[in-house]
Amino acid sequence: MFKYKGYRGTLLRVDLSKNKLTKTPLPIELAELYIGGTGFCARILWDEVGPQTDPLGPENRLIFATGPLTGTFFPPSGRFVIAAKSPLTGIWGEAHCGGHWGPELKYAGYDLIILQGCARKPVYLNINDSSVELRDAAHLWNMNTRETTEAIRAELKDDTVEVACIGQAGERKVKFASVICDFYHAAGRSGMGAVMGSKNVKAVAVRGSGDVEVADPEGFLKVAEEAYEKVTVEWREVCEGSLGKYGTPNLVTAINEIGRLPTKNHLTGFYDNAEAIGGHILRDRYRVSRQSCLSCGIQCKYISYINNGLYKGTLTGGPEYESIMALGSNCFNEDVEAIIHANLLCNLYGLDTISTGKVISFAMECYANGIVAKRETGIDLSWGNPIGIVELIHRIAKREGFGNILADGVRAAAKCIGKGAERYAMHVKGLEISGQDGRAQQSVALTHAIGCRGADHLRSLSSLEELGFTQTLATRFGEEYVQGLQNLHSTQHKGLLVKDMEDLYAIVDSLLLCKYGTMWPPIYYFDDIAKLLPPLTGMKRYADISNIRMTAERICTLRRAFNVREGLTRSDDCLPERFLKEPMPNGPAKGMVAELEPMLEEYYQLRGWDSKTGWIPRAVLKKFGLSDVADELERLGKLP
Amino acid sequence: MPREVLLIDAEKCTGCRACELICSLCHVARFNPRRSRIRILRDYKRGEAVPTICRQCEKPACAQACPTKAIIRNQKTGAMLIDLDRCTKCEACISACQFRGVTVDPVTKYPIKCDLCGGNPICVRFCARGSIKLAFT
Numbered sequence: 001m002f003k004y005k006g007y008r009g010t011l012l013r014v015d016l017s018k019n020k021l022t023k024t025p026l027p028i029e030l031a032e033l034y035i036g037g038t039g040f041c042a043r044i045l046w047d048e049v050g051p052q053t054d055p056l057g058p059e060n061r062l063i064f065a066t067g068p069l070t071g072t073f074f075p076p077s078g079r080f081v082i083a084a085k086s087p088l089t090g091i092w093g094e095a096h097c098g099g100h101w102g103p104e105l106k107y108a109g110y111d112l113i114i115l116q117g118c119a120r121k122p123v124y125l126n127i128n129d130s131s132v133e134l135r136d137a138a139h140l141w142n143m144n145t146r147e148t149t150e151a152i153r154a155e156l157k158d159d160t161v162e163v164a165c166i167g168q169a170g171e172r173k174v175k176f177a178s179v180i181c182d183f184y185h186a187a188g189r190s191g192m193g194a195v196m197g198s199k200n201v202k203a204v205a206v207r208g209s210g211d212v213e214v215a216d217p218e219g220f221l222k223v224a225e226e227a228y229e230k231v232t233v234e235w236r237e238v239c240e241g242s243l244g245k246y247g248t249p250n251l252v253t254a255i256n257e258i259g260r261l262p263t264k265n266h267l268t269g270f271y272d273n274a275e276a277i278g279g280h281i282l283r284d285r286y287r288v289s290r291q292s293c294l295s296c297g298i299q300c301k302y303i304s305y306i307n308n309g310l311y312k313g314t315l316t317g318g319p320e321y322e323s324i325m326a327l328g329s330n331c332f333n334e335d336v337e338a339i340i341h342a343n344l345l346c347n348l349y350g351l352d353t354i355s356t357g358k359v360i361s362f363a364m365e366c367y368a369n370g371i372v373a374k375r376e377t378g379i380d381l382s383w384g385n386p387i388g389i390v391e392l393i394h395r396i397a398k399r400e401g402f403g404n405i406l407a408d409g410v411r412a413a414a415k416c417i418g419k420g421a422e423r424y425a426m427h428v429k430g431l432e433i434s435g436q437d438g439r440a441q442q443s444v445a446l447t448h449a450i451g452c453r454g455a456d457h458l459r460s461l462s463s464l465e466e467l468g469f470t471q472t473l474a475t476r477f478g479e480e481y482v483q484g485l486q487n488l489h490s491t492q493h494k495g496l497l498v499k500d501m502e503d504l505y506a507i508v509d510s511l512l513l514c515k516y517g518t519m520w521p522p523i524y525y526f527d528d529i530a531k532l533l534p535p536l537t538g539m540k541r542y543a544d545i546s547n548i549r550m551t552a553e554r555i556c557t558l559r560r561a562f563n564v565r566e567g568l569t570r571s572d573d574c575l576p577e578r579f580l581k582e583p584m585p586n587g588p589a590k591g592m593v594a595e596l597e598p599m600l601e602e603y604y605q606l607r608g609w610d611s612k613t614g615w616i617p618r619a620v621l622k623k624f625g626l627s628d629v630a631d632e633l634e635r636l637g638k639l640p
Numbered sequence: 641m642p643r644e645v646l647l648i649d650a651e652k653c654t655g656c657r658a659c660e661l662i663c664s665l666c667h668v669a670r671f672n673p674r675r676s677r678i679r680i681l682r683d684y685k686r687g688e689a690v691p692t693i694c695r696q697c698e699k700p701a702c703a704q705a706c707p708t709k710a711i712i713r714n715q716k717t718g719a720m721l722i723d724l725d726r727c728t729k730c731e732a733c734i735s736a737c738q739f740r741g742v743t744v745d746p747v748t749k750y751p752i753k754c755d756l757c758g759g760n761p762i763c764v765r766f767c768a769r770g771s772i773k774l775a776f777t
Contacts, residue, residue, distance in 0.1 A: 150685075183684055209747075213671075228766060232768055288687055290654050291655055291687050295661050297658070297768045299654045
């Protein structure tokens with residue numbers, strides 16, 4: 001019996017090369033020091049993967065991790081994380097996913113799975129409580145994610161099996177291939193699907209019938225009930241009125257209103273036709289039902305269907321805000337049905353919608369500027385051409401023609417194309433930029449620049465000043481900080497804000513909780529987690545907020561250390577020139593550029609990192625109990 | 641005789657399964673959807689969710705099928721309850737119910753079904769969509 005509740009106490013390791021499956025007790029200190037989810041992954045990837053590891057080679061690890069909240073009632077949990085060294089960026093990679101798969105893994109008896117090695121032929125991992133086996137997947141190869149999920153459920157004669165699988169994109173190691181769970185839930189970013197494909201693993205199927213226990217059921221119910229009240233009553237206006245009614249697409253027009261909706265490959269942050277691809281149209285014309293991840297009080301998921309026209313019969317989950325942005329405004333595409341269909345294709349092939357949209361918009365800008373022509377692309381890539389977008393998705397997933405160049409991501413594609421194409425490659429550290437623009441909201445510039453997996457919103461984005469949660473700013477930072485913090489265009493205190501968000505999300509991503517309820521609306525903070533962790537796990541020391549913050553910083557520092565070991569320095573914490581030098585041409589943020597330097601300085605100072613190199617001093621590592629990490633970095637000459 | 645049962649509006653159900661989790665917590669002090677008395681069958685591809693629960697039938701097929709007469713109506717709540725002292729785990733009740741209102745607890749192997757939580761069903765309280773109601777039929 002594991003010392004703490006909330007965990008199942010078992011780690012499943014699958015060595016695919018040796019066809020060996022091992023169940024070992026979850027190390028107690030892993031739970032104590034890293035809680036779960038991204039924390040688990042940080043420690044394991046540090047210990048087992050290094051600069052010598054080829055992301056698509058057998059030595060890379062692919063970790064599927066849950067946290068102590070996974071599988072409980074607490075809203076909105078029900079998530080898990082997949083982590084590996086990313087083939088897209090060559091650094092820290094992680095992708096989170098909602099739905100029901102993560103909880104099912106817990107019910108089956110495992111806190112996490114580590115896949116290593118490479119199977120000689122295609123296989124899928126089949127977990128049914130204590131019974132675990134690798135099954136032949138030759139007949140599943142070349143199937144899309146929908147066909148794969150249905151085929152596995154038919155083969156196992158059980159429609160309740162939760163399936164996480166790759167489509168053709170992952171098989172072909174498209175470097176931004178995703179892993180898809182239950183048809184429409186995506187662990188999208190940083191190419192986890194490509195890592196799975198490189199290991200010849202088509203899917204992980206899970207059924208479980210075991211208990212997830214909590215340390216104090218009555219105490220936990222009380223905390224969960226309070227949480228449920230916050231989500232469904234106190235924050236009802238955002239949770240139900242916006243996220244529930246429209247889902248994330250409601251953000252399209254809201255974000256356009258602050259001039260931060262990526263348009264034409266980040267040329268601008270304002271899109272004239274935002275209404276045409278926004279939440280109202282999607283709800284009124286295409287939504288067929290509202291859905292939910294496990295035990296979520298918010299329930300932002302929905303299913304869309306197109307019943308006539310060119311894309312007749314398209315049935316898909318979403319599209320979510322980021323997909324609408326990437327495949328819509330970002331490509332100057334106002335055809336909402338083409339967006340829904342493109343979203344379906346990404347789900348079927350197993351492609352990250354953000355990176356897919358961004359490599360297409362990159363190609364479109366190159367096309368518009370004469371860097372690539374139709375004889376090379378084979379497709380008319382004029383801005384906003386929906387037919388071109390859809391066709392290019394097919395070719396990227398199949399690595400055909402020009403699609404094969406884009407399938408390696410925007411950084412590699414720009415290098416391959418040359419002729420100054422780098423200018424249009426919108427990425428940080430190799431990860432295509434998510435749906436924000438640092439010129440319109442300065443904290444976003446910092447968030448994108450320092451993101452441990454690259455230009456990412458989910459590790460530290462603040463909605464507090466973006467969506468006007470002024471009271472929350474005052475409560476968390478003090479009245480004297482509010483004026484600077486709430487000004488979207490000011491850099492003042494933004495290092496503090498982003499560092500605080502990154503710390504909070506490190507815990508959120510370890511428990512695991514959703515960003516809805518933590519990022520937007522900002523319901524839970526460290527004090528809520530301090531009330532939650534002791535009755536959940538029995539770890540009494542986490543009733544003290546300072547211990548939670550310590551763990552948060554430990555996780556952030558270790559992920560940074562992983563990247564430092566891979567060769568990252570301060571010069572990688574940057575943005576494409578477009579954000580720093582090209583003033584926003586129109587919209588509410590007209591004339592603004594991102595002023596990264598002062599925010600970076602503040603951020604490094606608060607983290608205690610060396611501002612010249614971006615490396616982590618020994619004293620900082622030691623403070624978080626990471627002296628072994630300091631020793632290794634010192635051996636590599638990477639201590640400041 | 642009119643009696644109180646749980647009525648579920650399947651149209652409103654989003655398949656979040658919070659009811660399953662709160663049901664299992666309140667009955668066995670653990671989270672385990674397969675030990676819940678209310679069950680949601682999901683078809684996420686089409687965006688459908690079908691809740692299943694005991695209807696506390698006027699002429700309950702489960703009670704009629706039970707060889708040891710272990711399923712008895714509670715006079716206070718009107719719920720059909722299983723007397724575990726008499727139950728032989730033969731599962732005849734499970735086969736008899738056409739509504740999938742009785743399932744097997746995967747841990748104890750006893751049949752389980754909705755007991756209306758003694759008259760105040762917890763799932764009603766925690767259904768965010770308000771799709772579960774206790775009502776007279």
